Each structure stands twice: as C-alpha cells, then as structure tokens.
Amino acid sequence: MTKKPTQAALPTATRASAKGPAGSVEAPASNRATRAAERRAAIVEAAMEEFIARGFAATRLDDIAKRAGVAKGTIYLHFKDKESMFEELVRIVIVPVVARLTTLPPPAGSVRDLIEAFAGNFLKEVIGTKRGDLVRLIVAEGPRFPSVADFYYREVVSRGIAAMRALIELGIARGEIREKDLARYPQILVAPAMIAVIWQSLFARHAPLDAQDMLRVHLDLIFGERRTT
Amino acid sequence: MTKKPTQAALPTATRASAKGPAGSVEAPASNRATRAAERRAAIVEAAMEEFIARGFAATRLDDIAKRAGVAKGTIYLHFKDKESMFEELVRIVIVPVVARLTTLPPPAGSVRDLIEAFAGNFLKEVIGTKRGDLVRLIVAEGPRFPSVADFYYREVVSRGIAAMRALIELGIARGEIREKDLARYPQILVAPAMIAVIWQSLFARHAPLDAQDMLRVHLDLIFGERRTT
DNA sequence: TGACTATGACTGACTAGTCAGTCATATATT
DNA sequence: AATATATGACTGACTAGTCAGTCATAGTCA
Numbered sequence: 001m002t003k004k005p006t007q008a009a010l011p012t013a014t015r016a017s018a019k020g021p022a023g024s025v026e027a028p029a030s031n032r033a034t035r036a037a038e039r040r041a042a043i044v045e046a047a048m049e050e051f052i053a054r055g056f057a058a059t060r061l062d063d064i065a066k067r068a069g070v071a072k073g074t075i076y077l078h079f080k081d082k083e084s085m086f087e088e089l090v091r092i093v094i095v096p097v098v099a100r101l102t103t104l105p106p107p108a109g110s111v112r113d114l115i116e117a118f119a120g121n122f123l124k125e126v127i128g129t130k131r132g133d134l135v136r137l138i139v140a141e142g143p144r145f146p147s148v149a150d151f152y153y154r155e156v157v158s159r160g161i162a163a164m165r166a167l168i169e170l171g172i173a174r175g176e177i178r179e180k181d182l183a184r185y186p187q188i189l190v191a192p193a194m195i196a197v198i199w200q201s202l203f204a205r206h207a208p209l210d211a212q213d214m215l216r217v218h219l220d221l222i223f224g225e226r227r228t229t
Numbered sequence: 230m231t232k233k234p235t236q237a238a239l240p241t242a243t244r245a246s247a248k249g250p251a252g253s254v255e256a257p258a259s260n261r262a263t264r265a266a267e268r269r270a271a272i273v274e275a276a277m278e279e280f281i282a283r284g285f286a287a288t289r290l291d292d293i294a295k296r297a298g299v300a301k302g303t304i305y306l307h308f309k310d311k312e313s314m315f316e317e318l319v320r321i322v323i324v325p326v327v328a329r330l331t332t333l334p335p336p337a338g339s340v341r342d343l344i345e346a347f348a349g350n351f352l353k354e355v356i357g358t359k360r361g362d363l364v365r366l367i368v369a370e371g372p373r374f375p376s377v378a379d380f381y382y383r384e385v386v387s388r389g390i391a392a393m394r395a396l397i398e399l400g401i402a403r404g405e406i407r408e409k410d411l412a413r414y415p416q417i418l419v420a421p422a423m424i425a426v427i428w429q430s431l432f433a434r435h436a437p438l439d440a441q442d443m444l445r446v447h448l449d450l451i452f453g454e455r456r457t458t
Numbered sequence: 459t460g461a462c463t464a465t466g467a468c469t470g471a472c473t474a475g476t477c478a479g480t481c482a483t484a485t486a487t488t
Numbered sequence: 489a490a491t492a493t494a495t496g497a498c499t500g501a502c503t504a505g506t507c508a509g510t511c512a513t514a515g516t517c518a
Contacts, residue, residue: 032513036467057286061504071469073288073506082504140369142431144283151451153435179454181446187428187438188447191420197370199416202371206382209416218417221450225408260487265493290478300495302480311478 040078042068044092047085052133056086056141086141090148093134097125097213098155112169112223115189119219122193123211128204132197137197161186176223260451268306271297273321276314281362285315285370297386315370319377322363325352340400341452344418348448349423352440357433361426368427390415421447 044052046068061082065072079085126132142149163187171177180187196211201207257322275297279288290311308314355361371378394414400406411417425440432438 013351028510030347032465032467035513040469053372055284055286057284057367058373060502063399073470074468076505077467085299114422136368139365139427139431140284144287144363149431150435153432158435179446179450181449185426185443187443187445188421188450191424192414192417194424194427195416198368202368203382203386204379206379206387214414214417217408217414220410223409268494289476294496301478302495303493305479306493 013139038069039074041066043070043075043078044089047089048093048130048134050136051086052130053090056082056144057139083145087145087147087151090134090138091151093131094152094155097131098159102159104222111167111174111176115167115171116215116219119215120212121194121195123215127193127197127211128200133201135197136201160190164189171223178224180223182222189222231282243293268297268299272299272304272307273318276318277322277359277363280315280318281359283301284366285311285373292362312374316376316380319363319367320380322360323381323384327388331388340396340403340405341418341448344396344400345444345448348422348443348444352425352444356422356426356440357429360429362364364423364426365430394420400452407453408451419449 043064046158047059047064050064050067053059059082065075068075075085079088102168126135138148138152140151150188165183168177168183169187171181172183192214193211196209196214199209200211264289272293275292276288279293279296283396290301290304294304297304304314308317355364367377367381368387371381395413397406397415397418401409401412421443422440425438425443430437
C-alpha cells in the first residue's frame, strides 16, 4: 500500500499530447534523434532563462523541467548534474557568439568606422538581450565557477582584447588615434559598452541609458570630434 | 500551507548606536549595549564575507553564525530574516563609504588633479578590497533584490554620476576638457574604474590589471596628454 | 505490407539530505 | 530575584538526484 508504482499516470495522449505548459507546439519531429535534440535544446533554453532570472543556487531543476516541457529525469539524460549543466550551458550559448564575432566584417573604411560598426552590432546583439544578461550572470557566478570564468576569459575576453588591441594599433599607425598608450589598455575602449550592459540590467528603470549615443561620445574622445560629412 | 511565520518586526538592537567599532577579540565589554553592538558588528562582518564568497542563496546562516562566533538564534535578535539581513547589510556597509565620499576633498588645483585624487582614492579603497567585491555582489544580486538595486542607485550611483557631471562641467568651463558631450555621459569617466573592479575579481589570475596606470591613460584621453609639471 | 520484438527516450514518485527559522532552556546583568 | 540576552537542538518545508516502469519508434521477419 505504501508503494503505488506508476500506473494511473497519464491515461493516454502522451503522443500528440505535448499540450504541456510548454505552450509552443512542437513540430512533428519525425525520428528519435531529432526529437532528442529538440528536447535538449528546449532544456538549454529553459535553463538559461531560469539561471539568468534566479542565479545558479536559487534555480530549481523542477522549474527548468516545467519550462522546457519535460520531466525532471530527462534533464539527467542530457546533463550530469546541475553544476556541470550550468558550465556546459555557458559554453553552448557562448560558442556560437564567438563564432559569429570571429567572422570579421569587411575591413573597409577607417578604423573608426570599423569600430563603430562593430560596436553598433554589439549593442544591438547584446544590450538588453539574453546575451547581456548572460554577461551579468557570468560576473555574478564567475567566482564560484572558476571553470566558467576561465572559459569566458579564454574564449571571449582574451580574444576580444586582442582584437581591440589590433584595431587600436592600426588606428595609431594610420594616425587616427593620438593616444598611443591606449593600445596597452584596450579595456578602456570596451569599458563603456560593458557598463552599458550592466547599467541596463540594473538601472534601466531609474535612468535608461542611450548606449548608442554614449558610445558615439566615447569614440569622439578617442578619435576626436567626428566631422559631419 | 500558507505559512506566515515571520512576524516579529525587528526586535531591538536597531538602536544600538555606533560605539567604538574597534571592538575586536572578546574584550570584557563593560555594558550590555556595547556587547550587543559588538556582536552585531561581528555578524555584519561575517555575513558580508559569506555573501560575497557564495552569493545570497548559497550562503548558510549557520556558517555566518559560526564565523561570527555566535549562535544562529542570535542572528535573529538583530535581523528579521535572511533577506532583510542582506538588504540591511548593503546599507550598513555602503553608508559610511558614501559619507566619506561626500566629504569632498579640498577643491584646489585643476579639475584633472581633483579627479585624479578622487580616482586614486577610489582605486585604493575599492579595487581588490571587500568593497570591490560588494560592487560585484550588487551587480550579481541586484535583479533579485530590487530594493538593493534601488538603494544603491539612489545612494551611490546617482550621487556619483551627479558629482562627476559637476566636475566635468567645471572642466569644460575651465577649458580643461574639450569634449562637451562628456557631461551627458559621466558614465564614460567612471567606466574604466568599474571595469577594473570587476576585472580584478574575475580575471586577476589570468591577467592582472594595473588599474592605476590604466586610469592615467584614460584621463589622458579626456584631458589630453599630461604636461609634466 | 503487416505483425511482432527490441530499444532507449522519457516519466515522475520517491529518497536522502539541507537549511531557514523557532523556542524552551541556560546564562549574564541589573 | 527579575529581566534581558544568548544558545543550539529541533522542525518542517523544500529540492537535487534516482530508478523502476512505460510506450512510441526502429528494426526484423514472414
């Protein structure tokens, strides 16, 4: 009597069901492998949102499962445990971003144009989006997940810094940038953008920030006033 | 069950006025009020360290109690619950910092000197210290503690931005700063310092940052190369 | 093609453990 | 003694991780 092995369970309709809380109607998904991949993607997506909203410790796997429209056990078919799930998640989300960024845009025009295009892209893709919150999440959890911080430094930060430095050196060589020491601290070039990301997720309600315009002013500082053409 | 356990408003001890904070290793502590204040201070100190190291959700009150050399129940003599403890904590730690900062230094010399002195102070007092980690903690937990984010914005950010703006406007009026639009975005002035704080707590092991030097370069950007006087 | 079997993705009730908050008791102060 | 403080064992709500069992699909054979 104590045990009531799963029996009643769902009467029927496990097949076309999916009418779970997930909401979005899953595509037919012909074969098993495809379905599995879809579920995995759903878990990743759901987990990302929960982790961003609550942080690592406060996130419940039950909530992730519910949001993904999946049973809790399913999560463990795809990830070893909560911790390694979090670590893997960051990789999964970041890798494609890095891939896109390393696809450098056409190196035409002035250095300022290059940087402006790059920054504009960054603002559009990161600020106020899921990706921006991910940055904040990494700042938040980094110290407790050295492997995540390491990964992020290796894959994103060090590369970004190197790329910015190259750009700055080009600008100096071309005479567009006067402050030669800037090449030693590419962080300065990027700082306002990072601050904008953090600002938006913390203080947007108090004082929204026009990141695009702020960036323009910052670039004016580095390149000198833009001549209106 | 809808549980409504927490009821008792802050019991007492809120008025435990500031006494000699010096209180270190269990001095006899003559009167009760003093002892209570000491215990409270020990709890605040311990809680701060635990919260910084683990974040809000992952911090155990048992650990705070142990670190403070106090029984768990004692914590509840001083704070209503974990959540309000965290909120109060941020206030307790930040208020004296704000108090110190608003004690403006002698407004002598050039604007650049003013800012440099201010920044130097900031670097020494914040970067790599407990205070720096507190900034990271606020960034991390802010979204989950709107009251903390609000408080921080009101007490620190908005004041800091206003002060910086005043300084920038002075610099523009005196002809030290050429970029007039900078006054619209004091964040640009502060951004590298904030980035330095975050950088140190996340990536110091990979690539330590000479914040002092970076700041010098940044100020060169704003004021023009420094003339060696 | 249709029927029968094998596979493994998926489920969710369950277990073992954790931790915030309580309170009866003990200790210190007046 | 009376009162104010402090203690830490205890409780109950909550959750990460497990696993016996289910069932849609893939594979096999007649």
